[in-house]
Structures are given as structure tokens and as C-alpha cells.
Amino acid sequence: MKKQLVIVDDHELVAKGVSKFFDNHEQFEVGSIINDPKEALQKLPILKPEIVLMDLDMPGMSGLELISRLKKEMPETSFVILSMHLDKNTVSKALEIGASGYVSKNSKEGEFVVCVETVAKGQNYFSQEALTALSQTSNNLSKTSFSKIASLTPREIEVLKLVADGLSNKEIGEELHIAVRTVETHRKTIMEKLEVNKVAGLVRIAVQEGLV
Numbered sequence: 001m002k003k004q005l006v007i008v009d010d011h012e013l014v015a016k017g018v019s020k021f022f023d024n025h026e027q028f029e030v031g032s033i034i035n036d037p038k039e040a041l042q043k044l045p046i047l048k049p050e051i052v053l054m055d056l057d058m059p060g061m062s063g064l065e066l067i068s069r070l071k072k073e074m075p076e077t078s079f080v081i082l083s084m085h086l087d088k089n090t091v092s093k094a095l096e097i098g099a100s101g102y103v104s105k106n107s108k109e110g111e112f113v114v115c116v117e118t119v120a121k122g123q124n125y126f127s128q129e130a131l132t133a134l135s136q137t138s139n140n141l142s143k144t145s146f147s148k149i150a151s152l153t154p155r156e157i158e159v160l161k162l163v164a165d166g167l168s169n170k171e172i173g174e175e176l177h178i179a180v181r182t183v184e185t186h187r188k189t190i191m192e193k194l195e196v197n198k199v200a201g202l203v204r205i206a207v208q209e210g211l212v
Contacts, residue, residue: 009055124166164206
């Protein structure tokens with residue numbers, strides 16, 4: 001059975017265009033297109049798709065607000081943002097609320113598909129434009145930030161890179177040939193050293209430091 005995708009976008013032509021990218025895909029199919037965010041808030045918890053492709057600019061409720069609210073009800077569903085907004089604040093907020101992917105609406109068909117395939121594997125996919133937006137302040141990092149990165153061991157930096165790539169603790173353990181418990185210990189130590197308490201903070205620092 002193919003994995004279900006739902007597209008939430010108030011521009012019906014755009015939504016149908018994105019839908020066509022998956023017409024003949026072996027793994028995925030678009031089960032529904034929803035043009036109204038309030039309707040999406042009601043229907044998505046019932047549909048429970050594996051992945052939701054979400055526009056940001058919609059009347060009545062932004063895509064960021066919608067994702068933030070749905071994440072509480074649908075923790076197993078992954079959300080991919082499709083947007084023309086590629087500024088640091090918007091991309092950072094997307095990370096903070098738990099979006100798994102972020103691509104520009106100007107992206108080619110191939111990138112849309114690669115993004116969904118990557119997210120379906122449990123990893124994050126942020127387009128190069130989105131990563132560039134996140135790193136906009138990298139040249140203005142304080143000496144304190146640099147000293148925090150310098151405090152990480154080579155193994156902790158390896159773990160940080162893989163966390164930023166969206167790998168789970170189990171996947172990181174397999175990649176580095178270490179126990180899951182060891183990965184958890186590394187993550188806790190990294191968060192303490194970098195003074196962050198969310199994965200979004202780790203990803204932001206990794207991007208700023210050029211680790212991804």
C-alpha cells in the first residue's frame with residue numbers, strides 16, 4: 001500500500017501541480033488536497049497521512065500556526081513546508097515547531113520528490129535556499145558561540161552532524177557503531193554544552209557552523 005500524502009494549499013492550481021509530481025510514484029500517492037486551513041485542522045487528524053505538504057500563506061490561519069497545532073494531535077505525521085518565504089526567521093520558526101522539510105515553491109519536480117522520500121525515511125530535508133537562510137547570521141556569531149563549538153569532542157561533533165541531518169538515535173548508533181544509550185548521552189551532553197534544549201537549536205548551530 002502506498003503512503004498517503006495530503007497537500008494543504010489555498011491555491012488549487014499550485015496544489016494540483018504538486019500533486020502531479022506523485023502521480024506515478026511507487027511509494028506515495030496524494031490522498032487529498034485541502035484548500036482551507038480550518039478544514040485541514042478538522043480533517044487531518046482523521047485522515048492521519050504519513051506526510052503533509054503545507055503552504056504558509058493561507059487566509060485565516062498561517063501554515064506555521066496550523067502545523068504547531070496539528071503536531072500535538074498528530075505526532076507521527078511529518079510536515080513539509082512549500083513556500084516562497086526563505087528568510088531566516090520563517091525557516092527557523094519552521095524548525096522550532098517541528099517541520100521535517102522545507103522547500104521553495106520554485107523548486108524543480110525532482111527536489112519535491114527527493115524531499116518527500118527523505119522525510120519518509122525519518123530524516124529532515126531543507127533545501128539549499130532554506131539552509132542558506134538559516135546561516136545568514138553565521139558571520140556574526142559571538143566568540144562565546146565559537147567557544148561552545150570548540151568544547152565539543154570529535155565524536156560529539158559527529159553526533160551533532162547526524163542529528164542535524166535528521167537521523168534518529170537508533171540510526172546514529174548504527175552509523176557510528178555505538179549503542180543507542182551512548183547516543184542519548186552524547187546528545188544530552190551536546191545540548192548542555194551548546195545551551196539549547198530543542199533539536200531545532202542544534203540544527204541551527206550546525207548550519208551556522210557549516211557542519212551540514
